[in-house]
Amino acid sequence: MYSLLYKNLQRKIIIITLVVSFAPLIILAVTMYYQFAKTCKDKTEEQILYRAIAQAESVDMFLKERIAILSSIADTHGFNEMVDEDNLSHIFNVINSRAGAFVDLGVIDTVGVHRAYVGPYNLKGLNYYDQPWFAEVMSKGVFLSHVYMGFRKLPHFIIAVRRNENRKSWILRATIDPEVLEGIVQQAQIGRTGDAYLVNKDGIYQTNPRFKGLILSQSDLDTSLFGGRVTVVELENNQGRKLLYAGSWLKSNKWLLIINQEPAEQMASLFAVRNVQITIVVFGFLVIIMTTIFTTHLAVSRLQESEATMQELNAQLVQSDKMAAIGKMAAGVAHEINNPLNVILQKTGWMEDLLEEEDIKESKNFEEFQTSVQKIEEHVERARKVVHNMLGFARKMEPHLEDVDINDTINQTVTILENYARTNNIEIQTDLSGKLPIIASDQAKLQQVFLNLLTNAIDAIGKDGLIEIKSRRLDSRICISIKDDGPGIPAEKQKNVFDPFFTTKEVGQGTGLGLSVSYNIIEKMGGTIRLKSQAGKGTTFTVEVPVVAPERK
Amino acid sequence: MDRFKILVVDDETDFLETIVARLKKRKLDATGVVSGEAAIELLKNELFDVILLDVKMPGGMDGIETLREIKKIQPLAEVVMLTGHASLETSIEGMKQGAFDYLLKPMKLENLLEKMTEAFENKARHDKKIRNAVIKDLKHKPDSTIKGK
Numbered sequence: 030m031y032s033l034l035y036k037n038l039q040r041k042i043i044i045i046t047l048v049v050s051f052a053p054l055i056i057l058a059v060t061m062y063y064q065f066a067k068t069c070k071d072k073t074e075e076q077i078l079y080r081a082i083a084q085a086e087s088v089d090m091f092l093k094e095r096i097a098i099l100s101s102i103a104d105t106h107g108f109n110e111m112v113d114e115d116n117l118s119h120i121f122n123v124i125n126s127r128a129g130a131f132v133d134l135g136v137i138d139t140v141g142v143h144r145a146y147v148g149p150y151n152l153k154g155l156n157y158y159d160q161p162w163f164a165e166v167m168s169k170g171v172f173l174s175h176v177y178m179g180f181r182k183l184p185h186f187i188i189a190v191r192r193n194e195n196r197k198s199w200i201l202r203a204t205i206d207p208e209v210l211e212g213i214v215q216q217a218q219i220g221r222t223g224d225a226y227l228v229n230k231d232g233i234y235q236t237n238p239r240f241k242g243l244i245l246s247q248s249d250l251d252t253s254l255f256g257g258r259v260t261v262v263e264l265e266n267n268q269g270r271k272l273l274y275a276g277s278w279l280k281s282n283k284w285l286l287i288i289n290q291e292p293a294e295q296m297a298s299l300f301a302v303r304n305v306q307i308t309i310v311v312f313g314f315l316v317i318i319m320t321t322i323f324t325t326h327l328a329v330s331r332l333q334e335s336e337a338t339m340q341e342l343n344a345q346l347v348q349s350d351k352m353a354a355i356g357k358m359a360a361g362v363a364h365e366i367n368n369p370l371n372v373i374l375q376k377t378g379w380m381e382d383l384l385e386e387e388d389i390k391e392s393k394n395f396e397e398f399q400t401s402v403q404k405i406e407e408h409v410e411r412a413r414k415v416v417h418n419m420l421g422f423a424r425k426m427e428p429h430l431e432d433v434d435i436n437d438t439i440n441q442t443v444t445i446l447e448n449y450a451r452t453n454n455i456e457i458q459t460d461l462s463g464k465l466p467i468i469a470s471d472q473a474k475l476q477q478v479f480l481n482l483l484t485n486a487i488d489a490i491g492k493d494g495l496i497e498i499k500s501r502r503l504d505s506r507i508c509i510s511i512k513d514d515g516p517g518i519p520a521e522k523q524k525n526v527f528d529p530f531f532t533t534k535e536v537g538q539g540t541g542l543g544l545s546v547s548y549n550i551i552e553k554m555g556g557t558i559r560l561k562s563q564a565g566k567g568t569t570f571t572v573e574v575p576v577v578a579p580e581r582k
Numbered sequence: 583m584d585r586f587k588i589l590v591v592d593d594e595t596d597f598l599e600t601i602v603a604r605l606k607k608r609k610l611d612a613t614g615v616v617s618g619e620a621a622i623e624l625l626k627n628e629l630f631d632v633i634l635l636d637v638k639m640p641g642g643m644d645g646i647e648t649l650r651e652i653k654k655i656q657p658l659a660e661v662v663m664l665t666g667h668a669s670l671e672t673s674i675e676g677m678k679q680g681a682f683d684y685l686l687k688p689m690k691l692e693n694l695l696e697k698m699t700e701a702f703e704n705k706a707r708h709d710k711k712i713r714n715a716v717i718k719d720l721k722h723k724p725d726s727t728i729k730g731k
Contacts, residue, residue, distance in 0.1 A: 364638065367666035368594055371688035375600040378691050382607050413688050 039329045046321045051314065058310045066299055073295040074261045077275040077288055082259050084217040084225060085277035085286040091130075091213055092281065095188050095205060096171055098124050103192040103201040111136045111201065112145040121147040130209035132185065137163070137200040148204065150181050166191050166200055173281055176207055176235045176245060184244045186210075186235075207244065211236040214286065222272075222291040227284045228252060235284055241267075250274075252285055263292070337528075341545060348546050363416045370409050370416075377405045418444050432579045433470040435500055435507055436461040442479040443498070446487065454493045457483075461500045465507055469579040474550045478558075481543040482511045482570050489515030489568060505576050506556070512569040518562040526560060586631035586702045588612040591621040591648065592664065593639040601634075604691055618643030618651070625655045632701045634694070637665045637676065637684075646676055653680050658708060660701035664689075 102120055103111075110116055121134040133148020141158025157163045166172035172189040179185060189202040210227070214236050217225035227235035232252050237244045254262050255276035262274050274289045293300075380402050389395060418441045443457055450457050486496045490513050497512045518526060527548040551558045556574035588610055592598045598614040605612035613630075615621045619642055621633070633652060637645035649661055663676045663684035676684065682701040685694060 364666035367687045368597075371666070372594060372596045372600070374688040374690065375597055375604065379600045379604055382604055409688060417686070 035329050035333055038332075039325050042325045042329070043321050046325065047318065050317045050321070054310060054313055054317075058306055062303060062306060065302055066296070069296045069299040070292060073290075073292055074273060074275075076295070077273055077290060078259060078261050080217055080219075081275035081277040081286060081288045084214065084288065085259075085279055087213050087216075088210065088227070088284075088286060089280045091210065092173060092188070092279070094128065095130065095203070096173070096190065098128055099188055099190045099201050099203055100171070103190050103199075108136070108138075108192070108194050108197070108199045111199070114145050114147065117145050118147045130206050132204040132206050135202045137189075137202055139197050139199060144199075162187070162189065163200075167198060173283065175229050175233075175283065178245070207236065211244075215239070217286075217288045220290060220294050222294050223288070224290075225286070225288045227279075227286055229284055250287065252276075255285055341549065345546055345549060359419050363420045366412070366416050370412055374406065374409045377402050377409070381406075414444060418442075430469045430577075430579075431472055432467050433472045433475060434467055435465050435475070435509065435574075438472055438475050439479055439498055439500060439509065442476055442483060445480065446483050450487050450496070453487060453491065455487055455490050455496060456494075457496045457498065459498045461498070462502060465500060465502055466576055467579055468507065468574070469577045470554060470574065471550075474554075475574070478547040478550050478572060479509070479511070481547045482572070485543060485570075486511055486513035486515065486568070489513050491515070502576070503573070506573045507576060508571060508573050510569055510571045512567060514567040517564040517566055517568055518560070519564055523560060523562060527558075585609070585611060586698075587629065588632050588634065588698065589621060589624065589630040590614045590634045591616075591618060591639075592634070592636040593617060593641065594636070601691075601694075608695070617641075618645070618648030621648055622651050622655065625652060625659075629656060630659050631705055632682075632698045633659055633661045634698070635661050635663055635676075635681075637663050646679060649676055649679050649681055658705060658712075660705045662697050662701055 102124070106116075106120070111120075117134060117136065121131065124134075125131045133146065133150065133152070135146040135148070135152060136144050137157055138144045141156050141160070141163050143152050143155045143157065146153040162172050162174055166189040170191045172187070174186045174188075176184050176186045184207050185204050186207060187202055187204050189200050191198050191200050214225050214227055217223070218239050224239040226238040226248075228248050228250060229235055230252055232248045232250050234242055234244050234246055234248055238248070242248055249267060254260065254264075255274075255278070257278075259275065259277040262276075263271055264274055266272050270291060271293075272289045273292045273295075274287060276288075277286045278284075279286060380398070383389060384395065384398055384402065389398070392398070439459065439461060443459060447457065483496065483498075490496070494514050496514075497510075499508075499510045499512075501508045527544050548558050551572055551574065554574050556572060558573075559571045560568065561571070562568040588605060590598055590601055590605075590612060592601075592614070593616050595616055598616060602612045602614040613624070613628075615624055618639060621635075622643075625633075635645050635648060635652070639645060639648075643651070645663060649663075652659060652661060657680075660682040661676075661680070663681050664687055665684055666687045682704060683697055685697055
């Protein structure tokens with residue numbers, strides 16, 4: 030029952046300690062993880078945003094340069110000069126070698142006719158009057174087209190600038206190689222999952238994306254999500270994976286530069302940190318669990334030990350109280366028995382005296398009378414011994430040193446239990462050394478020990494058996510052994526026999542205190558008490574007490 | 583054994599009567615009384631050599647009180663205490679108060695006689711010492727009177 034109580038206590042302490050230790054650890058770990066994840070995400074978004082801005086500026090710069098080149102040529106050359114194809118070819122070569130990206134160059138007159146053309150296609154003479162861009166360039170002065178197929182069935186886009194000359198307007202138009210533009214945009218394609226491309230307001234690719242889709246095909250992107258100049262959004266792609274999109278509108282506002290990337294790739298460091306964090310937390314858990322179990326076990330063991338000691342002390346206290354009460358009672362009983370015994374003895378003596386007289390001597394029953402009187406005297410003597418031994422045993426329970434004859438003490442104890450043993454057909458044999466010195470010890474306590482050991486021996490035998498008591502001197506010690514031929518104590522129980530409340534007797538038959546109390550008494554005297562037992566062969570208890578010389582009187 | 587006067591004090595009349603009878607049967611001069619008070623009264627008028635005194639006598643003066651009184655009246659009388667063991671400490675206390683020895687009940691008559699003889703011999707020695715001292719004293723100071731022990 031006690032061990033169950035301690036197990037419950039141990040379990041409760043462990044659970045409470047673990048909960049109290051784990052809760053802050055888990056909260057800390059989760060908070061740290063989410064804080065770090067948020068920081069990582071913010072940083073990733075910031076990076077992709079700045080890349081989109083920078084890349085959009087590069088594209089803007091590229092287009093602005095091309096418009097500036099065309100505007101400069103138109104502004105510094107007259108119409109007649111420009112329609113001269115040799116001259117136009119020369120200019121085309123110069124700008125292409127200096128700036129590049131021009132596919133062709135043409136001059137369109139005020140009614141939309143392509144008057145001069147340098148390039149790989151035969152576009153001279155085509156009339157653009159009905160093309161929407163013609164009206165736009167004529168009204169706004171500059172035109173930048175979307176990428177389109179046009180007459181040549183290849184994706185391209187054009188830049189056109191208007192020149193007013195002598196109240197007449199003409200247009201210098203150039204086709205830009207979309208691959209050059211694509212090259213600039215693709216510089217922003219980073220890592221395994223990163224993509225960068227241009228779309229127009231309708232979501233049509235203006236450059237080839239890295240993974241899925243082709244130039245001039247419809248993308249899945251809803252461009253209305255990207256307001257203002259630059260926006261970052263997280264969207265799921267058609268494979269269900271989350272992607273981070275940064276969109277930056279070019280200054281012309283026609284095209285949207287999109288940079289996307291899987292956040293997971295960018296946040297690889299976060300996952301590394303998460304793994305380290307999980308490892309630390311798991312390790313922390315293990316250390317806490319082990320430490321908690323160890324310290325709790327230690328504390329509960331100490332508690333159990335101190336409780337056992339306390340119980341032992343209590344038991345001793347109870348025992349000595351009990352013995353003191355028995356002592357008082359025995360003294361009273363002794364007085365009440367000794368007085369009538371005294372009367373009986375004297376009356377018998379008187380009868381003996383009278384039997385000596387002449388006339389009674391001649392009675393035919395004289396011998397019977399005499400024998401009876403002697404028997405009465407013998408039994409009075411026996412009763413006297415019992416009472417005196419009982420008193421000797423019960424008297425003076427408080428520890429004190431007195432002159433003790435170990436053999437006498439053994440004999441007195443044997444006398445007390447002789448009858449009990451005899452009724453169970455148990456013989457008590459004593460083999461006491463005649464060379465034992467008188468020692469200074471506590472006779473009552475010693476007698477208590479011998480009584481406990483002898484009672485145990487008798488109880489162990491039950492019926493029919495032999496108990497041998499020996500006393501010997503071994504140098505500075507007196508050794509007393511009490512051997513019974515009972516069933517013996519099993520090896521696994523031997524280590525517990527001196528524990529308080531340990532008993533092999535049936536419930537209600539023994540308190541389990543006898544040997545524990547005896548052990549303490551002998552230990553306090555500076556002696557030892559040992560047990561040697563073999564199942565089926567009996568048990569021997571050996572008590573050793575130091576020879577302490579009595580004080581000289 | 584010299585004839586000597588014995589007083590037995592015990593409240594247990596069965597014992598008292600028997601022991602007195604047994605002592606008388608052995609030609610000893612024994613008297614019995616059942617209380618300390620009766621003993622004191624008797625001792626005021628009669629000298630005794632050895633007094634057997636029961637320690638525990640409920641109802642009246644107990645053994646120790648009686649002993650103190652006896653020692654005041656007849657300091658030379660030797661007192662042997664009788665005890666049923668319960669009052670062993672009292673018996674020892676009695677010896678401190680001047681009792682000769684104590685005996686545990688129940689006791690055999692032989693033991694009792696032995697103890698009384700020892701007590702009487704002790705008293706005889708004391709008496710002799712005192713007598714010699716007195717004679718010596720008288721030789722030196724023929725006019726002086728003997729006072730006390």
